[in-house]
Amino acid sequence: MKPAKVRATAAQILARLLRQQGSLASLLPRASDVAAQDQNQMSLLRELCFGTCRWYHKLNLELSSLIDKPLKNKDLDIHCLLLVGMYQLEHMRLADHAAVSETVNATVILKKGWAKSLVNGVLRQYQRKRASTDHGNIDPTVTTALTYADWLVDAIRTDWPQQSDQILSAGNQHPPMTLRVNLARVSRAAYLDQLAIEGIEATPGNLAESAIYLTQGRAVNTLPGFSDALVSVQDEASQLIPGLLAAGGGQRILDACAAPGGKTCHVLETLARHGDAPHTMLALDIEARRLGRIEENLQRLMLASPAVHLQAADSSEPASWWDATPFDRILLDAPCSATGIIRRQPDIKVLRQADDVSRLAALQHKLLASLWPCLAPGGMMLYSTCSVLRDENDRQIMRFLEETADAEEIPINAGWGVSTGAGRQLLPTDQGPDGFYFAVLRKNPS
Numbered sequence: 203m204k205p206a207k208v209r210a211t212a213a214q215i216l217a218r219l220l221r222q223q224g225s226l227a228s229l230l231p232r233a234s235d236v237a238a239q240d241q242n243q244m245s246l247l248r249e250l251c252f253g254t255c256r257w258y259h260k261l262n263l264e265l266s267s268l269i270d271k272p273l274k275n276k277d278l279d280i281h282c283l284l285l286v287g288m289y290q291l292e293h294m295r296l297a298d299h300a301a302v303s304e305t306v307n308a309t310v311i312l313k314k315g316w317a318k319s320l321v322n323g324v325l326r327q328y329q330r331k332r333a334s335t336d337h338g339n340i341d342p343t344v345t346t347a348l349t350y351a352d353w354l355v356d357a358i359r360t361d362w363p364q365q366s367d368q369i370l371s372a373g374n375q376h377p378p379m380t381l382r383v384n385l386a387r388v389s390r391a392a393y394l395d396q397l398a399i400e401g402i403e404a405t406p407g408n409l410a411e412s413a414i415y416l417t418q419g420r421a422v423n424t425l426p427g428f429s430d431a432l433v434s435v436q437d438e439a440s441q442l443i444p445g446l447l448a449a450g451g452g453q454r455i456l457d458a459c460a461a462p463g464g465k466t467c468h469v470l471e472t473l474a475r476h477g478d479a480p481h482t483m484l485a486l487d488i489e490a491r492r493l494g495r496i497e498e499n500l501q502r503l504m505l506a507s508p509a510v511h512l513q514a515a516d517s518s519e520p521a522s523w524w525d526a527t528p529f530d531r532i533l534l535d536a537p538c539s540a541t542g543i544i545r546r547q548p549d550i551k552v553l554r555q556a557d558d559v560s561r562l563a564a565l566q567h568k569l570l571a572s573l574w575p576c577l578a579p580g581g582m583m584l585y586s587t588c589s590v591l592r593d594e595n596d597r598q599i600m601r602f603l604e605e606t607a608d609a610e611e612i613p614i615n616a617g618w619g620v621s622t623g624a625g626r627q628l629l630p631t632d633q634g635p636d637g638f639y640f641a642v643l644r645k646n647p648s
């Protein structure tokens with residue numbers, strides 16, 4: 203792919219995001235077919251897409267002051283190309299003239315040669331404006347807030363008045379690459395030694411005993427033991443799940459929202475570490491095509507067994523999949539706004555709309571209420587989200603506890619996170635774990 207084509211492809215991907223026609227996770231792999239021959243161009247494409255999303259709201263605001271009137275909807279690709287050009291000038295270590303000329307050339311690839319002078323003019327104006335701005339006078343917390351939609355800044359400031367600056371700042375960082383060591387096969391200390399032998403710099407996590415932070419990200423298949431089931435990639439926050447679920451051998455376990463299977467596998471690894479296996483592990487997901495990812499992970503980690511079942515199903519409709527045998531443990535890792543993992547998925551800043559939160563909260567409530575009857579008396583449900591918004595977290599659980607006579611909260615006494623009205627919240631930090639919420643609920647025998 204030529205450099206101008208990379209810019210044009212980035213603009214097309216961003217335009218599709220803005221039209222809600224996919225996410226970076228779904229659109230970038232398709233583009234990778236085009237760039238398959240050239241890893242450098244693929245890295246550049248990723249950087250342009252991730253970076254422009256990370257700074258989208260601020261770049262968009264700045265762009266509006268550089269053009270007389272908004273571009274027509276049919277020229278959304280040119281609008282996005284301008285943002286991609288501005289991102290390069292502001293945030294990438296490229297020669298300005300190369301960034302401008304390749305971005306201008308991309309108009310031809312988009313078959314919009316008429317926009318050449320527009321793109322050139324706007325980017326030159328942006329360069330001049332940047333050069334004349336006194337960056338030392340700008341409050342960084344104001345700048346950071348400008349990189350988010352106003353509704354999200356308001357929601358985070360309302361829910362976390364003391365911590366909001368830190369949460370917003372963490373969302374703009376490049377995330378660390380975090381590994382989960384398969385403790386059933388190797389100790390963390392032994393795996394750290396393997397990394398050191400390969401010259402890979404790493405440090406142990408502080409919260410989860412399986413977590414390792416790499417100083418520099420790298421391709422997963424270059425990790426020692428990746429194909430021998432020794433290690434997976436997973437943020438440290440979600441590595442706390444097996445400890446909180448406290449599943450035991452011989453139990454019936456339901457993972458109600460399982461794809462791509464990171465937590466299903468971790469729970470199975472944790473049982474195996476203690477020489478145990480579940481009676482049943484049923485992993486459900488509403489998206490049938492995502493079950494393949496769970497299967498792949500189970501195979502790679504050598505965890506597939508007759509006890510493990512995968513099924514495409516709507517967890518909120520147990521009549522369609524449940525055989526009426528109660529589960530001892532239910533993990534409800536609920537679909538959520540993902541506002542705790544924005545640094546990993548900056549397209550959330552572009553995709554998420556204000557009314558998504560109430561829609562997701564309604565779905566979470568429905569999932570909680572429908573799955574509760576599937577839990578055995580004395581059994582435990584672990585509810586988790588990668589959100590920092592309280593409507594999806596402690597407020598959600600407090601409402602559920604009020605409505606559900608036989609539900610009791612088991613407090614999480616831990617040295618990490620913040621104890622909230624119910625459950626425990628980890629807030630994202632710059633180089634630590636993602637933002638994550640957990641609540642443990644026990645069903646009291648009636």
Ligand SMILES: C[S@@+](CC[C@H](N)C(=O)[O-])C[C@H]1O[C@@H](n2cnc3c(N)ncnc32)[C@H](O)[C@@H]1O
Nearest residue numbers: 459460461462463464465487488516517535537
């Ligand atoms: C946060 S992700 C789960 C991540 C997963 N637990 C892991 O660790 O890899 C939420 C998942 O819920 C699924 N989902 C959403 N609504 C659902 C429903 N009604 N029933 C079952 N799965 C659902 C989505 O397809 C998505 O895969």
